[in-house]
Amino acid sequence: MLRIEGLRFSWGEDFHFTYDLSVASGEILAVQGPSGVGKTTLLELIAGFQMPTAGNLTWDDKDLVPLPPWQRPVTTVFQADNLFSHLSCLDNVLIGLGPEEKPTPALHTYIDEYFTQLGLKGLQSRMPSQISGGQQQRVALVRALIRARPILLLDESFSALDWDMRKECFDALKTVVASHEMATLLVSHDTRDAEYLGCRELRLAAD
Amino acid sequence: MPLGMLGAAGLILIALAAIGALLGVGASRPEGVVSVLAGNMPRVWRVAGFTFWQASLSAMLSLLVALPVALAYWRRTLTWKLSHLNSLSFLAIVMPTTVAVAGLLGVWGQNGAISYLRRAIGGDGLSPIYGLGAVLLAHVFFNAPLMLRVFISGLSSIPAAQWRLAAQWGLSDWQRFRLIEWPVLKQLIPGLVTIVFLLCFTSFSLILMLGGGPAVTTLEVSIYTALRFDFDLPMAALLSLVQLTICAAVVAILARLDAAGLATVAPSPGKRLRQLGDAHYQIILLDALLIAGFLMLAVAPLCAVILDGMTDSLLRVITWPAFHRALIASLVVAVASALLATTLATIMAAARVRLERNGKWVFDLAVSLYLAVSAIVLGTGLFILLRGMVDVFVIAPLLLLLANMLVALPFAYRVIQGKMAMLAYTQDKLCDSLDLRGWRRFRLITFPALAPELGFAAGLSAALSLGDMTVIALFGSQQFQTLPWLLYQTMARYRAEDAAALALLLFVLTLLLFGVFVRGATYLGGRSRPHGRQSHVTD
Numbered sequence: 001m002l003r004i005e006g007l008r009f010s011w012g013e014d015f016h017f018t019y020d021l022s023v024a025s026g027e028i029l030a031v032q033g034p035s036g037v038g039k040t041t042l043l044e045l046i047a048g049f050q051m052p053t054a055g056n057l058t059w060d061d062k063d064l065v066p067l068p069p070w071q072r073p074v075t076t077v078f079q080a081d082n083l084f085s086h087l088s089c090l091d092n093v094l095i096g097l098g099p100e101e102k103p104t105p106a107l108h109t110y111i112d113e114y115f116t117q118l119g120l121k122g123l124q125s126r127m128p129s130q131i132s133g134g135q136q137q138r139v140a141l142v143r144a145l146i147r148a149r150p151i152l153l154l155d156e157s158f159s160a161l162d163w164d165m166r167k168e169c170f171d172a173l174k175t176v177v178a179s180h181e182m183a184t185l186l187v188s189h190d191t192r193d194a195e196y197l198g199c200r201e202l203r204l205a206a207d
Numbered sequence: 208m209p210l211g212m213l214g215a216a217g218l219i220l221i222a223l224a225a226i227g228a229l230l231g232v233g234a235s236r237p238e239g240v241v242s243v244l245a246g247n248m249p250r251v252w253r254v255a256g257f258t259f260w261q262a263s264l265s266a267m268l269s270l271l272v273a274l275p276v277a278l279a280y281w282r283r284t285l286t287w288k289l290s291h292l293n294s295l296s297f298l299a300i301v302m303p304t305t306v307a308v309a310g311l312l313g314v315w316g317q318n319g320a321i322s323y324l325r326r327a328i329g330g331d332g333l334s335p336i337y338g339l340g341a342v343l344l345a346h347v348f349f350n351a352p353l354m355l356r357v358f359i360s361g362l363s364s365i366p367a368a369q370w371r372l373a374a375q376w377g378l379s380d381w382q383r384f385r386l387i388e389w390p391v392l393k394q395l396i397p398g399l400v401t402i403v404f405l406l407c408f409t410s411f412s413l414i415l416m417l418g419g420g421p422a423v424t425t426l427e428v429s430i431y432t433a434l435r436f437d438f439d440l441p442m443a444a445l446l447s448l449v450q451l452t453i454c455a456a457v458v459a460i461l462a463r464l465d466a467a468g469l470a471t472v473a474p475s476p477g478k479r480l481r482q483l484g485d486a487h488y489q490i491i492l493l494d495a496l497l498i499a500g501f502l503m504l505a506v507a508p509l510c511a512v513i514l515d516g517m518t519d520s521l522l523r524v525i526t527w528p529a530f531h532r533a534l535i536a537s538l539v540v541a542v543a544s545a546l547l548a549t550t551l552a553t554i555m556a557a558a559r560v561r562l563e564r565n566g567k568w569v570f571d572l573a574v575s576l577y578l579a580v581s582a583i584v585l586g587t588g589l590f591i592l593l594r595g596m597v598d599v600f601v602i603a604p605l606l607l608l609l610a611n612m613l614v615a616l617p618f619a620y621r622v623i624q625g626k627m628a629m630l631a632y633t634q635d636k637l638c639d640s641l642d643l644r645g646w647r648r649f650r651l652i653t654f655p656a657l658a659p660e661l662g663f664a665a666g667l668s669a670a671l672s673l674g675d676m677t678v679i680a681l682f683g684s685q686q687f688q689t690l691p692w693l694l695y696q697t698m699a700r701y702r703a704e705d706a707a708a709l710a711l712l713l714f715v716l717t718l719l720l721f722g723v724f725v726r727g728a729t730y731l732g733g734r735s736r737p738h739g740r741q742s743h744v745t746d
Contacts, residue, residue, distance in 0.1 A: 069639035070640070070642035070644060071642075075640065076636075076637075081637070082637060084655075085656070086733075087655075095652075098642055099647055
C-alpha cells in the first residue's frame with residue numbers, strides 16, 4: 001500500500017501543494033485536475049525527483065522520503081523522451097534491468113509477449129526514430145513492466161495516442177497491473193481515461 | 208564532481224602561477240618596475256597599437272567578406288549544390304598556419320599561381336607578399352570561413368514559416384534582408400567580430416612568417432623575440448602582461464556578448480523557400496561573383512598546397528631522419544594533447560551540470576582563462592617559473608603538451624559542455640529512475656550520445672596541436688622539433704620544393720588525425736550496448 005499523508009511541497013512563495021491519498025497494490029488511481037494544480041509534482045515527489053517539506057510518504061510502512069530515486073520501488077513512464085535514441089527498442093527495454101541482472105531466455109520470451117500484446121510485434125530491433133511517438137511510449141511501458149517495481153507512475157504517458165490506441169494500452173495496462181499487483185498512478189487530463197479503466201479518481205484542486 | 212573541481216582548481220592554479228611568475232620577473236629589475244615601464248613605454252605602445260590596429264582591420268575585413276558571401280550562399284542554397292563549400296571552408300579552420308602560409312604564397316606569392324598567369328600573358332609577376340597586406344590576407348583566409356559558417360547556421364535557424372510568409376507576401380530582397388535575415392545576423396556579429404579580433408590579436412606564426420620585418424610586429428612576436436633572441440626576461444614579462452591585460456578585457460567583453468549572441472544559434476534547420484528576387488539575373492550574377500571570389504580566397508590556397516606539394520621532393524622529404532623525428536614528436540604530442548583536453552573538458556562539463564547555480568562560474572572561469580592567456584604568454588610564464596628548477600629545453604615536450612592541451616581546452620569544453628547540459632536536462636530523471644548512474648550511465652548512455660561532440664573536440668584539439676607553431680618556437684631545438692617547426696625552418700632556408708612537400712604532408716596528416724578522432728569516437732559510441740551482442744538474438 002502506497003500511503004501519502006499531509007505531504008507538502010512548495011514552488012517558491014506562491015505555490016503550495018498538500019497531498020493525502022493511498023493506493024493499494026493492483027489498484028489504478030487516475031489523478032486529474034486543471035494545469036498547474038500539481039499532478040506532475042505529486043509523481044515527482046513519489047519518484048524522489050522533488051523533496052517534500054513535510055508529511056509522510058510510505059510504501060508498506062517503509063519511509064520513502066530519505067531514499068534516492070534509484071532506490072525507490074518505483075518506475076515512471078514520462079510524458080516524452082523515455083527512450084534513448086542511440087539504443088534499439090529492445091536495448092531500451094533491457095536497460096531497465098539493474099547492472100547485475102542478466103537477460104534470461106525466459107525474460108526475452110516475456111518481452112516478446114509484451115511487444116505483441118502492446119501492438120509492437122517485430123519492432124524489437126528498430127531505433128526509436130523509426131517508430132511513432134505512441135509506439136515509443138508503449139516500448140517505455142514494456143520496460144516499466146519488466147522492471148516489475150511495485151509502484152508504477154504514468155505521467156500523461158498515453159495522452160498523445162489516439163483513443164483507439166489508448167484503449168489498447170489501457171487493456172494491456174489493466175492486465176499487467178492486476179497480474180503484477182502494481183500500485184499505479186495515472187496522471188491524465190482526459191476524463192474518459194478513468195471511465196474506461198473503471199478506476200478510482202482523484203481530482204486535485206488548487207489550495 | 209571532486210575530480211572536476213580538482214581539474215578546475217588545477218587550471219586556475221597553472222594560469223595564476225604563470226601570471227605570478229611574469230609579475231615577479233617584471234618587477235625584479237634592479238632599477239625598479241617603474242623605470243622599466245617608463246624606459247620602454249614608447250616601444251610597448253607602438254607594438255600594442257599596431258597589434259590592435261591589425262586585429263581590428265582583420266576582423267572588419269573578415270566580416271566584409273563573410274557577410275555578403277553568406278547571403279549569396281543562402282540565396283543559392285536551393286538551386287546550386289553548395290554544401291561542399293561549407294565543408295571546404297571548414298578546412299581553413301583546422302589547417303595549420305604554416306600550411307596556410309605555404310598555400311597563400313603558392314597563390315599570391317612572387318612565384319605563385321597568379322604571378323605565373325600574369326607572366327604567361329606577358330605581364331609582370333606580383334611583388335613579394337610581406338607586411339601588413341599579407342598578414343591581413345592570411346587573417347581573412349582563416350577567419351572569413353569561420354564567420355561564414357556561423358552566419359550560415361544562423362540563417363538556417365530562421366523558422367520555415369518566415370520564409371513562407373516572405374514568399375507569399377512577395378518581399379523584395381532588401382525587405383527580406385531587413386525583416387528576416389538581418390535580425391538574426393546582427394545578433395551574431397558583435398560576438399563573432401570579438402572572437403576574430405581576439406584570434407588575430409594573439410596571432411603569432413602568421414605574423415612571424417608574413418610580417419617581414421620589425422615594422423609589422425605584434426605583442427606575441429615581440430615577446431618571442433625578447434625571450435628567444437634578446438634574452439630580456441623582464442621585457443618579455445612586461446609585454447606578456449600588457450598582452451594578457453588586453454586579452455582579458457576582450458574575453459570579458461566576449462563573455463557578455465556571447466550569452467546573448469552566439470548561444471542563440473540553434474541548429475534547427477528551417478528550410479529556405481524560393482523567393483521573389485531569386486531569378487533576377489543581376490542577383491544571380493552577383494551571387495556567382497561573390498561565391499567565385501570566396502572560392503578564390505579560401506580554396507585556391509588549398510589547391511596550391513596540394514599541387515605544389517606533389518613533386519619529387521615529396522619522396523625525398525619522407526626519407527629525412529629529421530622528418531621522422533618531427534613526425535613522431537608531432538603525433539605523440541597531438542594525440543596526447545587531444546585525449547587530455549577532451550577528457551578534462553568532459554570531466555569539468557560533467558561536474559558543472561551537477562552543480563546548482565552557485566559555483567558553475569568556477570569551471571567557466573578556469574576554461575576562459577586560457578582564452579586570455581595565449582600560448583606564448585603561458586609559455587613565457589612557465590619558462591620563467593621553471594628555469595631555476597629544471598633545464599627548460601629538456602622538458603620541452605612536456606611543456607609543449609601542457610600548453611597545447613590548455614590552449615585547446617576552451618574549444619573542447621565549449622563543444623562538449625552544451626551537449627552535456629542538454630543531455631542532463633533530458634535524461635537525468637529517466638536515468639535516475641532506471642538506476643543508471645556513474646560509470647555505467649556514462650558508458651551506456653552519455654558516451655554514445657556525446658560521441659560526435661567528443662570526437663569533434665578531440666579532432667579539433669589534435670589539429671590545433673599538430674599545427675601549433677607558438678610554444679615550439681619558444682622551446683624548440685635541434686633535438687626537439689615538430690612538423691610545423693621543421694616546415695618553418697625549411698621555408699626560412701628558401702627550400703621551396705621541400706617546404707611545399709612538407710606542407711602537403713602536414714596538411715594530410717592533420718586531416719587524417721582529425722578524421723580518425725571523429726570516426727573513432729562515432730565507432731566506439733555505436734558499440735555501447737547494455738548487455739553486449741546477445742541482446743539482439745530475439746527478433
